[in-house]
Each structure stands twice: as structure tokens, then as C-alpha cells.
Amino acid sequence: xxxxxxxxxxxxxxxxxxxxxxxxxxxxxxxxxxxxxxxxxxxxxxxxxxxxxxxxxxxxxxxxxxxxxxxxxxxxxxxxxxxxxxxxxxxxxxxxxxxxxxxxxxxxxxxxxxxxxxxxxxxxxxxxxxxxxxxxxxxxxxxxxxxxxxxxxxxxxxxxxxxxxxxxxxxxxxxxxxxxxxxxxxxxxxxxxxxxxxxxxxxxxxxxxxxxxxxxxxxxxxxxxxxxxxxxxxxxxxxxxxxxxxxxxxxxxxxxxxxxxxxxxxxxxxxxxxxxxxxxxxxxxxxxxxxxxxxxxxxxxxxxxxxxxxxxxxxxxxxxxxxxxxxxxxxxxxxxxxxxxxxxxxxxxxxxxxxxxxxxxxxxxxxxxxxxxxxxxxxxxxxxxxxxxxxxxxxxxxxxxxxxxxxxxxxxxxxxxxxxxxxxxxxxxxxxxxxxxxxxxxxxxxxxxxxxxxxxxxxxxxxxxxxxxx
Ligand code: CO
Numbered sequence: 001x002x003x004x005x006x007x008x009x010x011x012x013x014x015x016x017x018x019x020x021x022x023x024x025x026x027x028x029x030x031x032x033x034x035x036x037x038x039x040x041x042x043x044x045x046x047x048x049x050x051x052x053x054x055x056x057x058x059x060x061x062x063x064x065x066x067x068x069x070x071x072x073x074x075x076x077x078x079x080x081x082x083x084x085x086x087x088x089x090x091x092x093x094x095x096x097x098x099x100x101x102x103x104x105x106x107x108x109x110x111x112x113x114x115x116x117x118x119x120x121x122x123x124x125x126x127x128x129x130x131x132x133x134x135x136x137x138x139x140x141x142x143x144x145x146x147x148x149x150x151x152x153x154x155x156x157x158x159x160x161x162x163x164x165x166x167x168x169x170x171x172x173x174x175x176x177x178x179x180x181x182x183x184x185x186x187x188x189x190x191x192x193x194x195x196x197x198x199x200x201x202x203x204x205x206x207x208x209x210x211x212x213x214x215x216x217x218x219x220x221x222x223x224x225x226x227x228x229x230x231x232x233x234x235x236x237x238x239x240x241x242x243x244x245x246x247x248x249x250x251x252x253x254x255x256x257x258x259x260x261x262x263x264x265x266x267x268x269x270x271x272x273x274x275x276x277x278x279x280x281x282x283x284x285x286x287x288x289x290x291x292x293x294x295x296x297x298x299x300x301x302x303x304x305x306x307x308x309x310x311x312x313x314x315x316x317x318x319x320x321x322x323x324x325x326x327x328x329x330x331x332x333x334x335x336x337x338x339x340x341x342x343x344x345x346x347x348x349x350x351x352x353x354x355x356x357x358x359x360x361x362x363x364x365x366x367x368x369x370x371x372x373x374x375x376x377x378x379x380x381x382x383x384x385x386x387x388x389x390x391x392x393x394x395x396x397x398x399x400x401x402x403x404x405x406x407x408x409x410x411x412x413x414x415x416x417x418x419x420x421x422x423x424x425x426x427x428x429x430x431x432x433x434x435x436x437x438x439x440x441x442x443x444x445x446x447x448x449x450x451x452x453x454x455x456x457x458x459x460x461x462x463x464x465x466x467x468x469x470x
Contacts, residue, residue: 004258010046010230011251011261012084012206014244015275016074017049019234022210022242024287026058028278030070036274037077043267045081046230047117050074051110052085056093057438060445068113068430075114082116082143088346089122089129090408094437095347097380099411100132102418106433107136113430119177119208121147123348124340126382127167128406134173145206147177149343150185152303153336155385161193162200175204175229180219181345182305183212187222194226206230210242212306214295217245217253224259235268237275241293242306248272302329308349315357324360331356334365338392339376340384351376369396379403425450 020028033050040048051071059067074083090097092106110118118137122129125148137144146168148161168176176197178185185193190207197205207223209216209232220231232244239246251263282288292306299306312329316322332344335356342348351372359365375381377388377396380403393402403410415432422435425446434442 006258006260009224009228009250009254009259009261010206011247011263012047012049012208012230012232013040013043013045013247014049014232014234015238017051017053017055017084017086018208018232019238019243021054021058022244023238023292024282026054027062027287029063030059030065030073032278033070034073034077036271037074039267039271039274041078041081043081043263043271045263047082047084048078049084049086049119049232051083051115052087052093052119056434057441060434060438061441064445064448066445066449067434068109068428071110071113071115083114084117084119085110085115086147087118087120087133089120089133091123091129091347092133092437097129097407097411098436099414100408101413101415102433102436103132103408104136105415106436107133107142108140109430109433111137111140111142115142117143117145119145119147119179121149121177121179121345122382123149123345124342124382124384125149125164126384127164127171129382129408131171131406132408134171138172138174143174144172145175145177146171146173147179147208149345150178150180151182151343151345152184153341153385155341158192158196160385162196165197165200165203169201169203173203175206176201177206177208179345180207180209182299182303182308183210183214183216184300184303185209185219186215186300187218190219190223190228191226194223194228198227204229206232208232209244210306211240211245212242212296213300214297217249220245220250221253224254235275236272237279242296298329302332303344304329304332305344305349308344308353311350312353312357315354319357319361321361327360328356331359335359337386338389339373340388341386342376342384347372348376348381366392366395377402380407382407422446 016033020026056067059065059070090103092098092103120130120133130146134144134146148164165176178193194205205228207220207228209219224231231250233247233250234244236246236248248265248268251261251265251268254260279288296306298309313325316324316328332352335352336342339352344352354370355373358368362368374396377393378400418436419432422432425431
């Protein structure tokens with residue numbers, strides 16, 4: 001080992017995004033983040049993931065914060081560290097496909113407000129859905145990382161992953177991430193996968209997984225030994241369970257090896273000390289449920305992400321049909337197969353899960369088909385790795401011609417229209433994008449913001465035609 005060339009592993013810290021999204025429903029506020037970022041900035045992380053995913057929605061909806069303002073504050077504080085975000089390709093941070101002009105504008109504004117690295121993925125791994133955002137990111141001088149939604153199934157052979165990696169390199173992306181949202185990648189499979197990807201491409205490889213099934217830190221070790229360049233970890237008070245492996249543990253694991261990250265454990269300990277009392281508060285309030293901290297082996301048995309399992313349970317509870325749980329779990333892979341065997345990640349996980357529940361509850365498969373299932377089978381989300389079950393597709397779409405082009409090609413530019421719709425609320429350019437993504441939630445936030453401003457400065461009310469009582 002000692003004669004090997006040094007190849008320090010990079011560490012992406014997820015505490016400000018995925019870790020709190022996975023454990024406490026994305027409820028960490030900017031105020032809770034700011035006091036520690038000066039220390040975090042001294043660690044020497046490869047990057048800090050701090051934006052995107054559910055953070056945007058949760059900021060507006062629950063925390064009554066402007067997500068753009070959070071990003072600017074983090075940018076001010078992180079003087080030496082790259083800031084990273086997660087983006088769902090043509091869906092941006094929302095749940096539908098947006099027109100290219102909205103996607104381009106969103107990427108431009110994300111980078112202008114402080115993002116360095118954009119991790120972009122598509123639920124179906126349909127690279128056409130990533131073209132616009134990758135191009136925009138590169139144009140704005142950002143680092144475009146394409147994430148592959150990792151999943152298992154007949155279609156997902158090593159050749160499939162190698163081929164897609166080559167295509168990603170051809171698209172002009174700067175790096176590749178294996179995004180294992182369910183914790184399905186087991187250690188020795190990680191060796192195979194990373195080795196294969198390294199053969200196929202010269203792009204840096206990053207691995208993102210969750211601790212859900214209990215194997216994640218071993219998976220990181222095997223992946224790094226096989227050449228993985230960067231891993232995603234969370235500082236220990238927000239690690240494990242449905243979150244990532246602990247930063248300190250991985251740093252210690254590689255210490256003194258060619259993969260030594262060089263990060264300072266004393267500094268990491270101080271950062272952990274900052275978050276630990278918060279964890280206690282979240283545990284006491286019930287925001288952090290000890291249930292999500294255990295090992296959930298069912299995720300490996302059923303190949304279903306942890307979040308999807310809990311969604312199925314709550315849907316069945318609502319329908320007073322909890323006894324159908326096992327039946328639904330057996331139905332999920334069948335629906336997934338009919339739907340072209342997509343990875344199960346937002347939004348495909350919700351689409352497949354809800355349809356599986358309906359199939360079981362109705363006592364007849366596809367007696368009822370959801371709007372979203374129909375859209376998927378109509379090609380509105382893009383192309384799946386395998387063809388749809390023709391019979392099921394026919395049942396859902398009838399004689400409608402399925403979409404086979406890039407779905408966004410069917411969407412007219414929409415930025416001007418959106419801007420006109422929300423003009424009365426606009427206080428900054430970025431507000432247009434908040435509104436484009438979450439119209440109702442953003443509108444409520446804008447009204448709240450205005451009311452707050454009026455409270456602080458009653459003259460604002462005058463400027464707004466005296467709409468607010470003094
Ligand atoms: Co994740």
C-alpha cells in the first residue's frame with residue numbers, strides 16, 4: 001500500500017441538504033446553519049451540498065424563508081468551499097417538465113447566486129432530459145455533474161452503466177455521480193460498478209448512497225478502493241439511518257492509507273458538537289423519529305427506497321387496508337416491469353407506488369389508472385430502459401400517439417407568461433423562478449413576506465395602495 005500513489009478521497013458534506021432532508025423532513029433553517037459555516041469552510045471539503053432537492057419547497061412552504069436568500073448567505077460564508085446543489089433535470093426542483101427557457105434561467109440564477117456544482121439527474125436516466133440543464137450549467141461556468149439513478153433489474157447490467165457513462169462524457173458533463181437513493185449498492189457490487197465506470201470514462205466518479213440498508217460505509221470503502229474519487233457523507237449527529245454514512249467515520253477509515261482525505265478530526269469534532277444538541281431537540285420534538293435510524297433490510301429485499309416504503313404504509317393506512325402491505329410490496333415490481341422498469345426515485349417512485357396500491361385495493365390490475373401513470377405510459381417523462389407493457393399502455397392511453405421525442409420539445413417557452421402572472425409579487429428576478437416551481441406555495445410566501453415587511457415598515461403598505469391595515 002505504502003508504495004501506491006496518493007489518491008486522497010474527496011468528501012462532500014451533506015448536512016445542509018440531504019442529511020436533514022432524509023432525517024428531519026428538510027426543516028433545518030438558515031438561522032441554524034449560519035453560525036457553523038465559518039468552521040465548515042475551514043475543513044477542506046470537496047464540496048458542501050446545501051441546496052436543491054426538497055430544500056427549496058420546504059423553505060418556502062414550512063420555514064417561510066426565501067431559498068435564494070439562504071443561498072446568498074451561504075455563499076457569503078463559504079469563502080473557500082464549493083457549494084453544490086441537486087437538480088431533477090427538466091423537472092428542476094418541481095414535479096413536472098418545464099420549458100427550456102425556464103430551465104436555462106433557473107440554472108443561470110442558481111450559479112449567479114453562488115452554486116458551483118450542479119448534480120443533475122433524471123428519474124428514468126433518460127439523458128435527453130438532462131441536455132438543457134447540463135448545457136446551461138457549462139455555459140454559466142458551473143461544474144455539471146450527471147447523476148445516474150442506481151437501481152437493480154434485468155436491464156441494468158454493467159454494460160448498461162458503461163454505455164451511459166460514455167454518453168455522459170460525450171455530453172460534456174464534468175463528472176459522474178452514482179446516485180443510490182435507496183442504499184441498494186452493496187460493497188462488492190460497488191467494486192464491480194466503479195471499476196466498470198472507470199474503464200468506460202475518464203470523468204471523476206462520485207458515489208452518493210444512504211445508510212438505510214446498513215451497508216453504506218462498507219460500500220464506500222470498496223468503491224474508493226476501486227477508484228471512486230469523491231463520497232457523500234454527513235457529520236455524525238445527522239448521519240446513519242436514512243441519511244449518509246458519518247463523515248468522521250469515513251475520514252478515520254482512510255487515515256494513513258493512500259486514500260487519506262487529510263481532513264482534521266478535531267475540527268470535525270467541533271462541527272459535530274454544534275449539531276449534537278439540535279439532534280436532541282429534534283428527537284424530543286418527534287421531528288427526528290428514532291425509527292428512521294435503524295437498519296431497514298426490507299429496502300434490500302424489495303429493492304424499494306425507504307421513503308417509498310413509508311409512503312405505501314401511510315397510503316394503506318388512509319385506506320384502512322394495512323393488511324394489504326405484503327400484497328402491495330409484491331405488486332410494486334410487477335407495475336415497475338409494466339412501466340418499463342424505471343429506477344424508483346422522485347417522481348417515478350410515487351407513480352409506481354400509487355399504481356401498485358390501486359391495483360391491489362381495486363382487486364383488479366389497472367382497473368383504475370392514475371393521471372401520472374398515464375402520463376408516464378404516454379412518454380411524457382421520457383424513455384424508460386425497457387419498453388412498456390403494450391397492453392397496459394393501450395389501456396391507459398387508448399389510441400393516443402405516444403410521445404417518443406424529448407418531452408420538453410413539446411413545451412412552448414413559458415417564462416414570459418409566468419412572469420406576467422406573478423408580476424405583482426416580484427421583488428427580485430428570482431421570485432419568478434420560485435413561482436414557476438411552486439405557484440401556490442410561492443404566492444403564499446410572497447404574501448407572508450409582504451405582510452412582514454409591512455409590519456416592520458408601515459409605509460410599505462402605503463406604497464401598495466394601502467392594502468394593509470395600519
Ligand atoms: Co440522497
